[in-house]
Amino acid sequence: MNGDLGNLLTGEMGEAEARFSHEDFAGDYGRRVMGRVRRRRAVRAAGVGGGAMLTAGALAIGATQVPWGALGVAGLSDVGGTDCATPWPSVGVPRYSAIIDTDQGSITNLSIVDAATGTVIVDGVRQADGTYVFTDGYGDSLDAVQGSAGHYTVALPPGVTSLESTSTLAFRSAAVSTNYLSVRPPTLVVDDGGAERQARGECYTPSPMPPGEPSLTANRDAVVSPFQCGFEFPTNLQATSELGVVARVVSADDLRSEFDRRFGNQSPTTDVGEGAAVWASATGMPTSTGDVIATVSVTDPSAGSGSITGWSVSREPGVYQLLPGGLSFVGTRDGVVVATVVPGYDGATPGMVLDRDGVDADPDAFLVDRSALTACTSTAGSLDSLDLYVVAGYDANPGLVYAWNEVPAP
Amino acid sequence: MRGMHMARWEPLLEQVMRERAPRLLAYAAMLTGDDAEAHDVLQDALVRSFSRGRRFDHVNQAEAYVRRAIPSVVIDRSRKRRPVPRDPAEQHHVAAQAPDADAAMDVRSALRGLAPRERACIVLRFYDDLTVAQIAAHLGLADGTVKRYLSDASAKLAGLLGSQIDLREENTVPVTAPLVKGRR
Secondary structure: OOHHHHHHHHHHHHHHHHHHOOOOHHHHHHHHHHHHHHHHHHHHHOOOOOOOOOOOOOOOOOOOOOOOOOOOOOOOOOOOOOOOOOOOOOOOOOEEEEEEEOOOOOEEEEEEEEOOOOOEEEEEEEOOOOOEEEEOOOOOEOOEEEOOOOEEEEEOOHHHHHHHHOOOEEEEEEEOOOOOOOOOOOEEEEEOOOOEEEEEHHHOOOOOOOOOOOOHHHHHHHOOOOOOOOOEOOOOEEOOOOOEEEEEEEOHHHHHHHHHHHHHHHOOOOOOOOOOEEEEEEEOOOOOOOOOOOOOEOOOHHHHOOOOOOOOOOOOOOOOOOOOEEEEEEEEEOOEEEEEEOOOOOOOOOOEEEEEOOOOOOEEEEEOOHHHEEEOOOOOOOHHHOEEEEEEEEEOOOOEEEEEEEOOOO | OOOOOOOOHHHHHHHHHHHOHHHHHHHHHHHHOOHHHHHHHHHHHHHHHHOOOOOOOOHHHHHHHHHHHHHHHHHHHHHHOOOOOOOHHHHHHHHHHOOOOOHHHHHHHHHHOOOHHHHHHHHHHHOOOOOHHHHHHHHOOOHHHHHHHHHHHHHHHHHHHOOOOOOOOOOOOOOOOOOOOOOO
8 A cells, every 4th residue: 555645544444444433334225225126126136237138039028108298187077078187186195006008028127117217116027927016216115006907006105296286207118029119108096086097198389388397497406317308418428438429410301312322222211301411420339249240229327227218120020139229319498408309208209210220230310300309398499499419328237327428510 | 034045146245335435435525535526436336236136245345346447437437537637735735734734634735736547546456455457457547657646646755745655566656755754
């Protein structure tokens, strides 16, 4: 050890150890840590862990992120006449539950999370006998009743009521079934002591936000991912030796040529208009080995608690891989994210195309149309007026790595 | 007896948290300069270490693995966090009181005056006795970057603690730390 400083640090270490020796870390944090480990191990056991690969003929992971935002954004004054539930019941303390369809192929793992923070609300893991066990964010069991149609009604933990002020819940699932790349979202049930109201994902829209939602500014300190609404970019560019991202504006003609070269007669369905598009590429994103082509998802890697959050289908039949990271665009105003790309139920992102041009090639993202962006709030303003950033990230396991770059003006 | 077979991770995780937490928290606190954050860091390190399917044969092995994960967790957390400009008055306060106080008592304050990566490099170099190359591999940084962090941090610490920091070693960059505080 090096002289004085080594001795000083050893002394500090001893003093700190004495300082912590009276604490009951296991008692204070043990349950939480155990729960987090259980969830991550369960996800990995289900085959959606980092780097896990499905072999030919097996099923791609189906992961879908459904905006549950704006709970009750539809008018709810009419009892029984609405499809949406309100988070602001007028009487009683609301009890939330979710009706989850599990009879959709072989869903191995599903969860409902607070998309803004990544907090897990409900975790469901398929057991060997085909039944499901549901736990809360700490790994504690939740009451769940299985219906005759194969669905479960899961009582959400009491703390879920705190989600009334947040913007978005997301539903994810991992399936091992070729038949179901699109997984139906759960139905949210609110029972406030009066009429019980239900809402399915389709009726939720992420914008506008419900009244009373904390401002993005108020939440900004808690936003740590450039994929998330409210993130404030401290710099125009962040790149490391591990991950970098570049972006350039291309003409519609150049984009068509590139799509023709890559996809031929299976060119993406996204219409290429006459306006300029953005072509972004990430460098350093993990690639797979073997005869697997992987793409990336648009999903924030931090939202998956270390699990994989997207799905891909290779251009080579029967070859699939789980995805290690995300590559996406965000719209900003004054350097703050006010619009993001939210994939549809089937993972599709109209207006945006993701691709790797071959095995182990760097992933590319093409923003064809700004309609790919979804405003975080009703006050985000016109999408056309926003500045754009391309953002990338992956779970380096351990640790999340992010990079971003401001898209130059056309 | 719990953990007799050591095949299941739960008893071992529980044992690490019950028996080794003070030492791990102390290490995390030294790397973060913040006792409260040390608790968060240790939780993340435990989760990472036990979520990866690795089998530990003994609590010592598990503790070592968790301990090794802590610097990476600290760096990752600092990456995700927006840098908060340090209050200049706070730095002056630290610097002003350092020469007259006992060095061992001041080291925590001095560490707080470093940036997260500087602090990590200093702890790994001078407490864990790692070489520059080992630190670089551990933190996922380039050798030159580690040398720069060590150089900058050593200069700051020398100023704050008034002690000469010996970086003369094959794998470290020579540093001429300002010896303005008198103590050698």
